Amino acid sequence: MDNFTYQYLKDLLEIGHEIEFDFGGIFCSINNGQNENHKASWYFSTNHKGEFTNTFLADFYDTKSLLESLDHIKIKEKSLEEVIDQELYDPSSLTIF
Numbered sequence: 001m002d003n004f005t006y007q008y009l010k011d012l013l014e015i016g017h018e019i020e021f022d023f024g025g026i027f028c029s030i031n032n033g034q035n036e037n038h039k040a041s042w043y044f045s046t047n048h049k050g051e052f053t054n055t056f057l058a059d060f061y062d063t064k065s066l067l068e069s070l071d072h073i074k075i076k077e078k079s080l081e082e083v084i085d086q087e088l089y090d091p092s093s094l095t096i097f
Helices: 005-016 064-069 080-085
Strands: 019-023 026-033 041-048 051-059
Touching: 005 019, 005 064, 005 080, 041 064, 051 064
Parallel strands: none
Antiparallel strands: 019 026, 026 041, 041 051
16 A cells, blocks of 8 residues: 555544564564453554454544554564655555455
8 A cells, every 4th residue: 555654544543443574584463352351442463473463542433542552563673653654665465354
């Protein structure tokens, strides 16, 4: 996708979209779901060589906290903003739901 920026990513998430991409062999996703502790929430998930992580970001309807949480995500010592704006991820892996 041309001109995919960190701000555009935030805009998409704010209206409920989910995002997936690969960065340096780490499959990353920002998705919504639920677990025993949260009925509906946003998570930052990774899969690196079969090792999975799920990091709670915010309750589903708390978009302010979601957007603030994105600013604290680090992947291989890079901020999510750097990964997206500097197109450090694999552009062919970018999926928007």
